[in-house]
Amino acid sequence: MARPAPVKRVTSPANTAIKAVRALAYKKQRRTTGRFMAAGERMLQEALDCGHRLETLVIHPDTRDTGPGRALETACRNAGGEVMEATEAVLAKLVGRENPPGAVGVLPQPWQQLDDLPREAARTWVVLDGLRDPGNVGGIIRSAEAAGASGVIALGETCDPFAPEAVRASTGAIFAQRLVRCRWRAFTRWRRGQGGSLVATAMHARTDYRAAAYPGPVFLLVGDEHEGIPAEHTAACDQAVRIPLHGRAESLNVGVATALLLYEVDRRRAGP
The missing domain is CATH 3.40.1280.10 (SPOUT methyltransferase, trefoil knot domain)
Structure with missing residues (x-):
């Protein structure tokens, strides 16, 4: 069985993978990729509870050390997704506001x-x-x-x-x-x-x-x-x-x- 990929640590909003997640704020990119972005631990757990698959997880180190954060990381890894540990500044850039949630995820659009x-x-x-x-x-x-x-x-x-x-x-x-x-x-x-x-x-x-x-x-x-x-x-x-x-x-x-x-x-x- 393949070992899960190591967690990437990201400190710059200019990181290529972060920019790809941020681009999902725009309709054209969502339509092109068939993906969308959801923010917040409770929101992402709700997605998992409803049977949706977490493809990418961007998570703050403090959140990662919590029970809900560990559950999100495990689910993302088990689905073959990518986990990135990011600073508050990176998360704030993703959601476009100060005081960002501790986790942002990328999921397929369930049309x-x-x-x-x-x-x-x-x-x-x-x-x-x-x-x-x-x-x-x-x-x-x-x-x-x-x-x-x-x-x-x-x-x-x-x-x-x-x-x-x-x-x-x-x-x-x-x-x-x-x-x-x-x-x-x-x-x-x-x-x-x-x-x-x-x-x-x-x-x-x-x-x-x-x-x-x-x-x-x-x-x-x-x-x-x-x-x-x-x-x-x-x-x-x-x-x-x-x-x-x-x-x-x-x-x-x-x-x-x-x-x-x-x-x-x-x-x-x-x-x-």
């Missing part, structure tokens, strides 16, 4: 295909239509996991859920949710074979989301806060629902609105 998704009535899917804010995307993935949804489908120009801001906002839920990226036409063609209901959120819809019916499987279509859902996409839905607003607020954050809808669907399934 799935539409045809691989389970076909069951008692499922809820969130469909993101052109969302531009990675923080919102990550927060929605977190809400989807908390509310028992089965996954998130990113349509068209929806921003990358593996962007560092989205991964951080998901607080680890990105490792538990099924994720698919596709075009609107491919989604609608696939969805026709699933049955259930495609439900759009629209400010001027007549139906209050609390009064709507949600036959499953449920596909909740949500759009960008500024652009909304394209009119032709809303027209293709089985129904559109609104969330009533009071006071002077003109709209809700899309993540908050999605969470309300997710929990309404969950409440209906739970029964009285």
Whole structure:
């Protein structure tokens, strides 16, 4: 059996291997490599608990001496990955902020295909239509996991859920949710074979989301806060629902609105 490679000690952010990890902050590099970066011991342990493989681990020596740090190193080594011990300055460069976490990892992007998704009535899917804010995307993935949804489908120009801001906002839920990226036409063609209901959120819809019916499987279509859902996409839905607003607020954050809808669907399934 081959012995694991020795741990590299890195003190310069200009190190070639560190620059390759840092490049995953950019969408082009993530798409080219099929990899992404996640930061923090708890985040990386969540990835391992969900069955994901840690290909590269950059870890501070103090973290390496802790139980969680040793567990991450062991998992990375057992998967044939590379472990680098790095200074705080190097880790700060990787995550782009001061006071960095003690560990940063590189993992494969766990995309799935539409045809691989389970076909069951008692499922809820969130469909993101052109969302531009990675923080919102990550927060929605977190809400989807908390509310028992089965996954998130990113349509068209929806921003990358593996962007560092989205991964951080998901607080680890990105490792538990099924994720698919596709075009609107491919989604609608696939969805026709699933049955259930495609439900759009629209400010001027007549139906209050609390009064709507949600036959499953449920596909909740949500759009960008500024652009909304394209009119032709809303027209293709089985129904559109609104969330009533009071006071002077003109709209809700899309993540908050999605969470309300997710929990309404969950409440209906739970029964009285």
